[in-house]
Amino acid sequence: GRAPLSSAQPQGHGEEEEEEVEEEGEGCYQLYPGHIPTSPLQKVLLAAGSACMALYDPYRHDMVAVLGETTGCLALPSLRDKMKNHPEGYRILQERPRIRLSTLDMGRLRGLPDGTLGREYVRFLEDNKVSPDTRMPPKFVDDEELAYVIQRYREVHDLMHTLLGMPTNMLGEVVVKWFEAVQTGLPMCVLGAAFGPIRLSARKLQVLATELVPWAIRSGRSASCILNFYYEQRWGQPVESLREEIGIFPPP
């Protein structure tokens, strides 16, 4: 076990009162499980470090997550406000649904007719061999509600793939990032959209630039906020109808 901190007062903050909360050395409250309070300097260092590491080693998805959290201080509140001002979004903020294998009834979703959100989502997960449980929980967001917003954004990402019809290869991910960049304004999405194509071949870049990105941008702008849809209550809805409702144009 760890002996309690005795004299470390690195930032001059008061020591923690809460018993169950782990000592984090910054003296601030831990706002949610997994929260690591960080100073502004640490956030800057984390943002820079995670950006470099994510470029250097694209398999470090945790770095992309950290980058999103440390740079999202403007975009996340604006997303949260968009949700608050929308009836369905507001309900999501209240009820805080999570998309996890344990909460999804995969059997039922698989049994839904082809073309419905539920069926296509399960097909997407199986075809690309991904699971919704691999999303990183937020660590460096200093507001508990905003932490949920970014968590929701991450969990809805796979649904975006389904709605946009994009696979999880590098090309597909970049397209989804463009869409998300326009939709959310998260700097991490913008950076991902801008730097992601670096590792693509010339042929793919061409397709990307001429067809996919313009479509993604158009759809992103015309669509209402993707976080304002209670997807868990719409499994039976046909994908095309949901696309129309949100405002996403059919994929090329």
Added chain:
Amino acid sequence: VYQVFESVAKKYDVMNDSMTLGIHRVWKDILVHKMNPSPGTLLLDVAGGTGDIAFRFINYVRSVRERQLQRKLRHHQNLSWQEISESYQEDKSKSLGDSQVVVCDINKEMLKVGKQKAQHLGYSEGLSWVLGNAEELPFDDDMFDVYTIAFGIRNVTRIDLALQEAYRVLKPGGRFLCLEFSHVNNPLLSRLYDLYSFQVIPVLGEVIAGDWKSYQYLVESIRRFPPQEELKAMIEDVGFFKVDYQNLNSGIVAIHSGFKL
């Protein structure tokens, strides 16, 4: 502590270089130079995980041995070919001169990384790897000539027990050497060091190793560790004589030394 080092093992060396900007290598070199082992020394390196001290020891002893051999050769300029070839055969098999190092660590993962490094770097003879707890060493009394613990003692729950064990397994005349983070006596440097430790190191841990918490723990454990004089007293309490310490970099790191008489 075990879980901290399990996740830390693979990236240990990379993190050490990043956190100390490579200076940890100098500190370890100084430790082995201070030790000044002669061929035939039996070293126990506790919490030696990835082998840094062990490899340096072997290098040092090898170079001492080579110098010994060269001196011998110069001496033997007037020998017959027969006598020279006999002495070659005798010396070839002892490039280390019977020196040996036992690396002991509580963590399997760290030992695994150490063994891989040894193979990669070409260290084979004179090395053994033992799983063990510093508070309860799996060795007999009076076995070793030198006991080292580099950046390991602050992770031991009962430092006094580890020191007692160190005393027990050393031969009479044996030397205890401890390289560890300590207290900075310079107030300005201390503020900068704190700032660096608490602001930068956990970030490095997160970015390089994906592990903020282990490195936060590391920085906190350094602060909790007894300062130079206190550690010196603890070493004396256990029975060591001529206990002394040497500050490196104004006390960021200190080498404590003691003898069993």
